[in-house]
Amino acid sequence: MLDLANQFRSFSAPAMSNSFSPKTFRPGIVESQMRRTADAHDRSRPLLEVISTMPGAPIRDMVRALNSAGHRAARGGPVTHNTVARALARMGEEAPKPPRHRAPKGAKAAKTIRARAEQYEVFRTPAYAYLPLLDYRPEWFVGRGCDPSAGDGRMLREIISRGNMGPHWASDIRDEEAAKLADIGQVAVADYLTMDDPPRSDFLLTNPPFTLAQEFVERAKTHVSGPICILQSIGWQTTQRRAKWLRTAGLAHVLNLPKRPQWEVDSGGKIKSNVWDYAWFVFLPNHDGRPQMDWLSDN
Structure with missing residues (x-):
């Protein structure tokens, strides 16, 4: 072998x-x-x-x-x-580098969904974005309510239909909304952040401009004695500066919506390109501690 x-x-x-x-x-x-x-x-x-x-x-x-x-x-x-x-x-040559064209300031922002408000008149909050909140804690919405960014007043009008006749207070910065708010109660056409002495209220319910939501909360604390309910994207809580403020601002609940809102416009259409998840941020007076998170139901 x-x-x-x-x-x-x-x-x-x-x-x-x-x-x-x-x-x-x-x-x-x-x-x-x-x-x-x-x-x-x-x-x-x-x-x-x-x-x-x-x-x-x-x-x-x-x-x-x-x-x-x-x-x-x-x-x-x-x-x-x-x-x-x-x-x-x-040939021993380098490829020429194309010149970099910097977009004009604000051009990128002009493509965002909220920046298209002028094209679509104004965004309306769909009913499925606020009805689950009203069902979640009906006791929050007792007494005189206010919406400082009311639009056509649909959220306060829903509260009236549930038996709370107010009188409520509604405000919007657009003159065109005044006639639509006449049946709600006291109406103001003004900038909420600069107006003098907003009326005393028991609760606030609003969908404010994204960039001014924190200012809306601070202003609401000067005249609202109960819950302050703010509809915002969940990304609103993620910046370092705002997170520091939220820890001491009385944020008691973060209530996630069951589906993403598709904003409605007066022409009858819907803005379907919304890719943000939204939640209701509820601030309560004298609340001290971490907020509770929950998920609203659309049933």
């Missing part, structure tokens, strides 16, 4: 060395690579001649000109960004 193994080694070693020796296969690979490189240079020579006539032009313009003139890439496909970039590298 040992002699057979030795014979096998003596037979297989020369065969393997003859088949896989670097002396027999590497020169062929190197020659093949050099031949492919030379062929690529030959095929790209027409491109190089055209590109050399367009010094400093953006690559996208070179690509467009080369394809329009019928030129093809080395492998027969259309000329692409990478095709031109590699050709420039062969």
Whole structure:
């Protein structure tokens, strides 16, 4: 058995060395690579001649000109960004960097859903965003209520339909809303944050502007003796500065909505591009401690 193994080694070693020796296969690979490189240079020579006539032009313009003139890439496909970039590298040149165009200040914000309010007149809060809150703690909504960003007054009007006749107080900054609020009680067309002496109220229920929600809460504490209910996205609580304020602001409940609101507009449509989850943030007087989190039901 040992002699057979030795014979096998003596037979297989020369065969393997003859088949896989670097002396027999590497020169062929190197020659093949050099031949492919030379062929690529030959095929790209027409491109190089055209590109050399367009010094400093953006690559996208070179690509467009080369394809329009019928030129093809080395492998027969259309000329692409990478095709031109590699050709420039062969010429020892760097691809020109396109100038950076900085968007005008506020352009990004103009694309957001809330910035489209002028296009869609004004956003209305759908009923399924506030009815679960009224069902969750009916005792919060006893006495005189107020909505300082009332819009058409639909939330206070729902409270009236449940038997709390008020009189309530509604306000909005838009003159067009005054006629729609006439049946609610006391009405004001004013900026809530700067108006003089808002009426004393037992509770507040509102969907304020996102960027002014904290200011609305602080103003409400000056004239509201009970719950202050603010509808905001859950992202409202995530900034470091606001989180520090929320710890001491009397936040007692964070009540998550069962589904994302689709804001309604007076034309009858709905804004369906809302991607934020929302919750009711409820502040109670003299509350000290961490808030309780719960999920409202739409049943």
